[in-house]
Amino acid sequence: MAPLKFCTSDKKKQFLTRDVEDVDDIEFFQQTYICKILDNLNAMRTNGKCCDLEIIAGNKSFKVHRAILAASSPYFQAMFTGELAEKNKDSIELHGVPADIFEILLEFIYSGLVYINQNNVQELFSAGDMFGLTDIVESCTKFLVRELQPQNAVGFYRFADGLNAKDLKSEAEKYIQLNFVRVSKEDEILQLNEDVLMKFISSEYLRIDSEQQVLEFSLRWINHDVSNRRNFIFEILSHIRLSLIPLEILNTMISDTSDSHVKLGLQTYYNDIVEKKYRLVSMNSEPREWAHRYIYVLGGSKREMNSFYEAGLLVDYLGLEKFDISAEKWIRVPEMSIDRLMPGVATLNGQIYIVGGEACSYSLSSCLTFNPLTSQWNHVANMHTPRCDFGLCALNGYLYAVGGWVNDKEPNLCDTMERYDPKADQWTQIGKLSEPLFSMGMVAHEDLLYLVGGCSSTKVILKAFKSYNPRTGEWKELPEMKTPRWQMGVAVLGDYVYVVGGCCKEDFLDSVERYDIKENKWSFIPPMKTARSGAAVVALNGLLYVIGGTRTHSRNFYRMQCTISSVDCYNPVTNSWSDCPPLSESRAECRAAVI
Template structure:
């Protein structure tokens, strides 16, 4: 600590020497006549430009003059302050000029600070401009981050960005053709194209065919294609669009008649799904009368489950919890048919490696797990003897568990989630009965408070934060497995009903992905299931999604966003999706 203070003092002294023109051994001259006496060694230490200037110019005199063109007095003052004091105030007003000047003078430290500043301020309205600026000035990392942002938040960019309207044909085509474009529906891409053309219709409507080739027309809803694309004036007035319209109509018709086709059906380019930005992992559980360590991921764009080979080498577990921090999945507690676990495992989804992390203070099977501010919370559960009211939290930075205040109730087989900076836990079993009580935890005051009870008793329940409310779904009420659900509004401290699922289930996994709630697997009262369904609040309806590869209950699911190696976890053969669908439908028909 003291050494560091000394160095700040020393830097301050050198800066004062410069300001008083003492012991300076060079002079910087600018276009506007400004002169800055400097110390060669200080500037050479932070700038390759000055190091080259001072070490390769052969002068006999002690003083060395360096004339710099195109740099303002204000910029030079800021950069000298950085060179001497390592202090700099980057603002919205100066960041671009500062970056360009620092790049010109090879002051890498300032370039990095400016890039970090712009990355932190990326938004739907500025990301295209920042990407173009970075490309022009060869700031590779900034360009990559801006492009990644544009891809991930394209829905907002398409609606809000004025910069989008100023793009050239080639630039917008590259963006909308990208596999990484994060759109749940191609309708968004079509609307973005129209918005771009409408900005200058006379000069741009002739480009509609080029842009249509970049849209996955085969993924559009048939009704939407017929009503909004096929008969749009820009399309009907353009003769070259006819082959594309015919190809799309043929594909959409074939889709309806897929089982009647002979031979293998390929998936054309117009129907190749894009790449998802979120990956759902379903981990472990109970399958075929025993625990499993099976892992599969769900590719929302292809609507397919993909087996993951890198399973936990230490063996299976069920009735556990999962939590995501950065790109790591933590598997907390659980049961393997013999042992009730306090142990925790960690899977690094980028490196695909497993490791043991610190164990909890208590054994917890049927545990409830959630994450708040990168801290993992584990609550309640069963240790083989008692249903617990204790709870604890894990800090991955220190690899340490510490106890928090106990809950008001003993809860095993409950479910927890995080909403608006608070932790909610719902239902569960206390050893005597299935519960309808629920409580909320405030991490700042370390206090649990009871909230209004649910409308139904629910053990083996799942709850999740969604659209500002806590959604509680399914579970066992002591008599039967339920398909009902309810949602809690924190503002009114009240519960209201939501539509029923198609399948009753308890001990299933739940997650939000693509702005929908997914209910995955579970037990229906008779058998373990692999059915998956999703709820969309916009339509207030449940939809069936593709089944998992294996039947399982007591599993846990989590979502990782923005994985750099996302291609490792998605459906590999996107050109075979249609054929897979055909084979599946033929199999179903043959079963009838």
């Protein structure tokens, strides 16, 4: 390659030469140039310069460049390059597209910018789909996916199905499956036609606590239009795993059914199970693939009687084990990297989160996740405040951490609240309690958090009960429990909040109270077989499980608090307790999760 020369034509020519390496041409791309061209074209459009076409949408006229629209939209490209009548027209009227929506689309075509909100997203989606503006469709899809809620998921699904918008339909379908229990309680889902209904109730991917929830929803769907839907009862029942539903519940449903045709269908399937014919119902039905089928017990410690005599009160930290409700057996799982007492545990997006807790007399702020599919542990962002024996719940895609024990130095209790966003992997402080609390119970139900009992900074054991609305940040006082208690277990089963065992002063409790959310009142149920505190409590498959805990052991003149391995199970249909297979090791101050 010859030396590069810069020449000037003058009477006195000057030559500047410089040797350069023998290389290929170098490509330079100027992003700002494209933006400049778009800005200039948009300015020309708004000023009516060089425009060769008028488009009328609604009651408004728009001056545009035919080539720009053809290059941006397959719809306009076919119109202007094919043999359509509009090809040579100077003015075209668009039907079915409001003026304000077309104006937004024009702004996007000429600038690449679009502003989407709840008021325009549906019409933008439809118009973008009509004109083949895939970027608009993708942007609207992302917006709507972020807005998915139990109240609108079915509406989004039907909207996407009508437009054949596969991505939005897939996301809405997945959301309905993962949140089926809540979505099935909305009126919107009752509008589904029979084909879509059968698709959902036959799916392996319904995230449910029990098969009873699918049956209850299906009967609700039939009763919404019983005269036109009663004939689907046998087809519906063929998709429900009735052998997984207790016979007492099936019998109650038959008694509560008023329509004779629906009652006949239920009775026929019921008889098939009772008479053990199994012509209609499989006797070996497995829970659905995404149904909650395991109880995971995490953290805690073991303090057993022999330890007292041999070497004082020895504390052995325990890791993780799970209970298979189908096989009715406990299984050991990979241990945590840090064993901990009284952590917060919750399930979110198919992961188990174990947050905070106590290790070696120090409160922790660390947060781990466990993936049941891969059996892998991962670290995520730490809380702002180390805490143990606190409230932790998952609600509407977030984790909420409330109160807890901080350390042994004053002030040793915490009144702060934090919220974790898994998408941003970030904790945010969101408010405070009216007073510091620890060892209380906290559960989530239908957009609200419920906080019950606990111990205050003045060592007062509480029977207070209140709800928190994360949308408004407001606390609401509710009727108090009948018994003050702390170190109890709490769970939601049906429309009840159950508060199980715990301590009242020096006494271990076997009593169980439940709060009727609809009736706004407390009542007692039969006591547990064993008084205990520090137990893990969960609801699954229509039953309440109380796992492990601490009770007082006496031998001769010695009294000590020891951990137990027994598991009690409460059936609300029979209003009775039964024994379940015990833990492989006794433990207390642990937590449980269902997944």
